[in-house]
Amino acid sequence: MFKFPARLVGAAVALTLAAATPVLAQQLELKLMAPAAPGGGWDQTARSMQQALVAAGVARSVQVTNVPGAGGSVGIAQFVNGAKGDGNQLMVNGFVMVGALAMNKSPVTLEQVTPIARLTEEIQVIVVPANSPIKTAQDLAAAVKADIAKVTFAGGSAGGVDHVMAALFAGAVGADAKKINYIPFSGGGESLAAILGGKVTAGISGMSEYEGQIKSGKLRAIGVTSEKRIAGSDIPTFKEQGIDLVIANWRSVVAPPGITPEQRKTLSDAVEKMVKSDAWKEILKQKGWEDAYLGGDAFADFLKKETVRVTDVLKSVGLVKS
Amino acid sequence: MMDTFAALAHGMAVAVQPMNLLYALIGVFLGTAVGVLPGIGPALTVALLLPVTYKLDPGGSLIMFAGIYYGGMYGGSTTAILINTPGESASMATALEGNKMAKAGRGGPALATSAIGSFVAGTIATIGLAFLAPWLVDFAVRFGPEDYFALMCVAFVTVSATFGDSPIRGLTSLFIGLTLGLVGIDKLTGQARLAFGVPELLDGVEVTTLAVGLFAVGEALYVASRRHHTEEKLEPVRGSLWMTKEDWKRSWKPWLRGTMFGFPIGALPAGGAEIPTFLSYSTEKRLTKYPEEFGKGAIEGVAGPEAANNASAAGTLVPLLTLGLPTSATAAMMLAGFQQYGLNPGPLLFAERPDLVWGLIASLFIANCMLLVLNLPLVGLWVRLLAIPQPWLYAGILVFATMGTIAAKPSVVELSMLAGFGVLGFLMRRFDFPIAPVVVGLILGPIAESQLRRALAISLGDPMTLLQSPISATLLGIALVALLAPFVLKGMGRFKANED
Numbered sequence: 012m013f014k015f016p017a018r019l020v021g022a023a024v025a026l027t028l029a030a031a032t033p034v035l036a037q038q039l040e041l042k043l044m045a046p047a048a049p050g051g052g053w054d055q056t057a058r059s060m061q062q063a064l065v066a067a068g069v070a071r072s073v074q075v076t077n078v079p080g081a082g083g084s085v086g087i088a089q090f091v092n093g094a095k096g097d098g099n100q101l102m103v104n105g106f107v108m109v110g111a112l113a114m115n116k117s118p119v120t121l122e123q124v125t126p127i128a129r130l131t132e133e134i135q136v137i138v139v140p141a142n143s144p145i146k147t148a149q150d151l152a153a154a155v156k157a158d159i160a161k162v163t164f165a166g167g168s169a170g171g172v173d174h175v176m177a178a179l180f181a182g183a184v185g186a187d188a189k190k191i192n193y194i195p196f197s198g199g200g201e202s203l204a205a206i207l208g209g210k211v212t213a214g215i216s217g218m219s220e221y222e223g224q225i226k227s228g229k230l231r232a233i234g235v236t237s238e239k240r241i242a243g244s245d246i247p248t249f250k251e252q253g254i255d256l257v258i259a260n261w262r263s264v265v266a267p268p269g270i271t272p273e274q275r276k277t278l279s280d281a282v283e284k285m286v287k288s289d290a291w292k293e294i295l296k297q298k299g300w301e302d303a304y305l306g307g308d309a310f311a312d313f314l315k316k317e318t319v320r321v322t323d324v325l326k327s328v329g330l331v332k333s
Numbered sequence: 334m335m336d337t338f339a340a341l342a343h344g345m346a347v348a349v350q351p352m353n354l355l356y357a358l359i360g361v362f363l364g365t366a367v368g369v370l371p372g373i374g375p376a377l378t379v380a381l382l383l384p385v386t387y388k389l390d391p392g393g394s395l396i397m398f399a400g401i402y403y404g405g406m407y408g409g410s411t412t413a414i415l416i417n418t419p420g421e422s423a424s425m426a427t428a429l430e431g432n433k434m435a436k437a438g439r440g441g442p443a444l445a446t447s448a449i450g451s452f453v454a455g456t457i458a459t460i461g462l463a464f465l466a467p468w469l470v471d472f473a474v475r476f477g478p479e480d481y482f483a484l485m486c487v488a489f490v491t492v493s494a495t496f497g498d499s500p501i502r503g504l505t506s507l508f509i510g511l512t513l514g515l516v517g518i519d520k521l522t523g524q525a526r527l528a529f530g531v532p533e534l535l536d537g538v539e540v541t542t543l544a545v546g547l548f549a550v551g552e553a554l555y556v557a558s559r560r561h562h563t564e565e566k567l568e569p570v571r572g573s574l575w576m577t578k579e580d581w582k583r584s585w586k587p588w589l590r591g592t593m594f595g596f597p598i599g600a601l602p603a604g605g606a607e608i609p610t611f612l613s614y615s616t617e618k619r620l621t622k623y624p625e626e627f628g629k630g631a632i633e634g635v636a637g638p639e640a641a642n643n644a645s646a647a648g649t650l651v652p653l654l655t656l657g658l659p660t661s662a663t664a665a666m667m668l669a670g671f672q673q674y675g676l677n678p679g680p681l682l683f684a685e686r687p688d689l690v691w692g693l694i695a696s697l698f699i700a701n702c703m704l705l706v707l708n709l710p711l712v713g714l715w716v717r718l719l720a721i722p723q724p725w726l727y728a729g730i731l732v733f734a735t736m737g738t739i740a741a742k743p744s745v746v747e748l749s750m751l752a753g754f755g756v757l758g759f760l761m762r763r764f765d766f767p768i769a770p771v772v773v774g775l776i777l778g779p780i781a782e783s784q785l786r787r788a789l790a791i792s793l794g795d796p797m798t799l800l801q802s803p804i805s806a807t808l809l810g811i812a813l814v815a816l817l818a819p820f821v822l823k824g825m826g827r828f829k830a831n832e833d
Binding site for chain 1: 474476477518519521522524525532533535536652656657658669742743744787793
């Protein structure tokens with residue numbers, strides 16, 4: 012049976028999409044790296060950008076490449092070394108990469124890339140099984156304060172946003188974050204089973220992962236990590252329950268090091284135009300992503316602050332040796 | 334129950350619309366095609382097709398994804414049987430006996446029993462999905478880390494049947510696999526183990542890279558090294574191209590038993606497709622009336638694992654549709670497909686969009702029939718592959734294996750690993766070490782380890798948790814019996830012999 016390698020198929024898809032755009036489109040031909048395997052959040056972000064950039068007429072073609080490995084550590088190393096000074100390349104990244112780079116002692120850091128923009132974020136939630144005696148965030152806080160080792164948190168991979176959030180929660184309620192009993196599962200699916208089965212005290216994940224179970228009443232959401240309540244939702248925030256816990260799983264896009272200010276401006280403008288396009292808004296709606304656009308220097312500042320915050324938390328739980 | 338029938342009939346009406354039939358056909362064709370190439374699995378295909386299908390209607394594209402999913406399971410076994418290159422880790426058990434059959438000129442019956450077995454298992458499991466999903470999922474959710482660990486213990490004990498004749502050599506192979514399983518970031522603490530500072534190794538060793546390296550590349554090297562000694566005579570077809578009456582008689586029970594392993598374990602959130610295929614293989618090896626044929630091409634060893642493989646694919650859809658729980662990479666992609674249309678699989682999906690759910694289930698039946706129709710006539714064509722002169726065939730296999738590996742992970746390190754595993758496979762063959770336990774160790778070791786540590790973290794370090802859960806206690810009991818039974822039986826046999 013004759014087969015095309017995946018990359019060719021990807022390129023063919025990109026070409027087909029490109030062919031459908033108006034002739035007026037600019038001559039921008041972008042290469043966009045998703046430093047993860049196909050299917051995950053970064054890959055979906057990259058493929059959505061590909062769709063929106065072309066549909067909005069910002070770029071003539073966008074080619075998505077996948078470089079999976081170690082929470083993006085492999086991808087960013089290749090990006091920083093291989094794409095240096097290339098004004099036609101972009102890479103998707105996000106919260107998880109900050110922790111992964113610190114934990115893997117990566118020689119390449121996010122300080123080396125050129126920040127372009129934050130694109131989306133997902134609000135995090137803490138849930139408990141419907142029959143749990145814990146009803147509010149304060150109940151959970153009391154349990155954590157009484158005996159932190161007995162409160163088991165289920166969530167995603169070690170050092171990821173869920174893990175960082177568990178540590179921040181313990182810190183925010185005045186317990187010793189070092190002692191949290193966090194049980195990492197691969198992917199939200201497995202942790203969901205452990206929560207529904209009552210094997211753990213509480214579960215932490217992105218809102219979309221648990222939405223169905225929350226609506227059907229199998230899980231109780233005791234708090235979300237946004238500043239204000241999510242529109243149309245009656246789940247209280249941690250802030251209004253007196254716990255200072257604001258965090259989101261953000262995703263962003265960066266350019267290689269060593270590009271000129273003009274190149275940076277071209278890329279930033281292109282991304283800004285894409286973010287404002289109807290095609291992008293349509294995709295956000297479909298995927299349930301929150302628009303969290305933050306461009307230019309504001310994003311660069313944010314990236315720096317978030318790196319410090321995450322690294323501190325990971326040090327406090329012993330994942331990163333100082 | 335009547336409701337289920339009515340809903341299914343309605344779903345059937347959705348699925349047999351000409352456009353939906355076409356989507357199903359495209360799906361199974363693409364799925365079979367990608368399943369054949371090692372490295373490119375159904376998950377990658379669905380990922381690549383997602384942006385393309387976004388303009389199609391939800392029903393149609395989900396039906397297509399289901400076709401790809403089932404098709405991929407079929408395609409993987411074709412290469413496993415013909416050229417000893419499992420397209421996916423789930424078809425590894427098939428390669429053990431299937432390739433031996435192909436070399437003995439029985440490639441036709443091997444492919445046929447795998448196609449028909451997949452059809453039988455897929456159909457039974459899809460019926461199970463339609464009628465048992467709500468009950469099964471309650472059971473599956475109750476499976477905690479300690480229960481998974483106990484299940485792994487059962488698997489370890491029973492798959493020792495794949496160890497060959499010498500337990501010492503088998504255990505040596507197993508420990509190579511377990512060591513390879515340690516490579517990469519530890520799931521529970523995030524610390525790197527045995528990665529030697531190579532970033533590509535942080536994610537661990539890819540099962541398909543190991544399997545393709547050991548099986549295909551290793552074999553190519555071995556054949557090349559023997560070329561001047563004795564030329565192995567390959568006969569593409571000996572006897573009937575189709576299954577004989579005898580083949581049918583020896584296949585139908587393994588099909589059913591394989592289904593019994595595959596469906597429930599596939600429905601477990603961390604069950605997977607590999608464990609049931611190995612369990613099925615070792616069960617067939619124990620139960621067969623022709624134990625002397627195992628290792629030389631026993632049809633039971635193909636029929637059982639293939640059925641288990643496909644039944645687990647249907648099992649995976651149970652948690653996906655009822656809970657929104659994706660338990661395999663492909664299921665995760667299908668979940669992304671659902672979300673693309675603003676649908677959230679989960680407890681509400683059956684109530685909110687019954688047309689879609691039942692249309693999907695109905696189209697699984699249809700995809701199954703299409704796959705049978707697509708695959709059986711191809712059997713005659715496929716076995717001709719074996720008539721290709723050996724040097725050409727093995728050169729082709731090497732190209733094929735390399736291409737698949739690069740396509741899945743374009744990296745020098747990955748390719749070096751493939752070559753390294755190839756040499757390892759060659760040496761193991763040369764010195765008579767069984768190969769399968771290496772892959773078994775790589776698959777089961779990390780799961781067993783992380784589930785045990787999770788169980789202990791939850792119980793605050795109390796090992797009694799392993800016996801307090803009734804599921805876990807039962808499974809550990811089974812493992813113990815399976816471990817001791819051969820010795821006890823042997824002892825009794827000696828006792829009898831002394832009496833005479």
